[in-house]
Amino acid sequence: MPTVRLRDASEYPEPIQKLFEVAKAWFKHDFADPPAMSRVMAWDPELGAFHGRAMKRAMTPGEWTRAEKEMVAAVVSGVNACAY
Amino acid sequence: MADDAPWYEAALLVGVTNALNVVADSPLESLEPACPSAEADAVFAEIRAFYDRADVPTAFRRVAADPGYLADLWGATRRVFTDNRLTRRHKEALAFAASVTTRSSFGTAFHLSEMRRLGVGERGVMEVLGVTQMFSSYTKIADTLQLEPDMGDIAAVDHSPAPGGSKPSTRSAEARSLQAP
Numbered sequence: 607m608p609t610v611r612l613r614d615a616s617e618y619p620e621p622i623q624k625l626f627e628v629a630k631a632w633f634k635h636d637f638a639d640p641p642a643m644s645r646v647m648a649w650d651p652e653l654g655a656f657h658g659r660a661m662k663r664a665m666t667p668g669e670w671t672r673a674e675k676e677m678v679a680a681v682v683s684g685v686n687a688c689a690y
Numbered sequence: 691m692a693d694d695a696p697w698y699e700a701a702l703l704v705g706v707t708n709a710l711n712v713v714a715d716s717p718l719e720s721l722e723p724a725c726p727s728a729e730a731d732a733v734f735a736e737i738r739a740f741y742d743r744a745d746v747p748t749a750f751r752r753v754a755a756d757p758g759y760l761a762d763l764w765g766a767t768r769r770v771f772t773d774n775r776l777t778r779r780h781k782e783a784l785a786f787a788a789s790v791t792t793r794s795s796f797g798t799a800f801h802l803s804e805m806r807r808l809g810v811g812e813r814g815v816m817e818v819l820g821v822t823q824m825f826s827s828y829t830k831i832a833d834t835l836q837l838e839p840d841m842g843d844i845a846a847v848d849h850s851p852a853p854g855g856s857k858p859s860t861r862s863a864e865a866r867s868l869q870a871p
Binding site: 607609610612622633635637639640641642643646647657660661663664665668669670673674675676677678679681682683684685686688689690 | 691696697700701704708776780783784787788791792810811813814817818820821822823824825826827828829830831832833834835836837838839840841844
């Protein structure tokens with residue numbers, strides 16, 4: 607169980623709620639609620655913006671495809687024993 | 691990569707990568723035989739050819755005192771790094787990411803050099819490093835807050851059988867019939 611109460615999307619300011627919609631497009635998945643990580647990163651929008659842009663830049667297809675990069679991400683998450 | 695096969699491949703690769711790294715990064719120089727046996731030398735020759743290099747990577751030299759073990763370790767390594775569903779180039783990138791994440795000096799340097807040898811440019815290296823760094827951040831944020839997985843249903847479940855096996859529905863039916871009173 608999370609150590610903090612994850613806020614519902616409706617508890618965030620409107621500009622942030624729009625970003626949650628962007629996340630759906632990024633993942634090409636219609637989440638019922640924004641993923642927990644999206645809601646956590648939105649807690650501090652200034653950090654979230656930098657971090658989110660860096661992540662998007664890293665994950666955008668370049669010399670590697672998005673799928674290849676997702677697998678790198680999965681390996682890092684697995685090695686870090688991160689269930690999330 | 692919608693089916694499970696490449697993910698099995700990636701996981702097996704990470705396991706073998708870590709096995710090599712733990713030995714290579716440990717203070718085990720004294721285990722390296724000064725004069726490897728002819729059997730070990732034959733395996734070394736295969737390793738040099740596979741990596742197209744004059745020397746034998748540390749991880750293999752450390753276990754050369756047991757040529758049989760060396761041969762099997764090498765066989766497993768060659769298997770997981772050979773082109774299959776995932777390309778060797780991509781596999782080296784995954785091994786690099788796993789090595790950076792586990793702070794393996796040997797693995798990081800070795801797989802970086804292999805990526806470059808296989809044609810990955812500086813941009814490609816930076817892309818892998820960026821993904822590794824970003825997800826090293828996300829994972830620790832998630833762990834600190836003990837977030838529970840909520841994105842597991844993005845991908846469909848792969849119901850295909852194990853290689854050479856039969857479909858799960860058939861086997862399940864058989865198992866159920868055997869358990870029936």
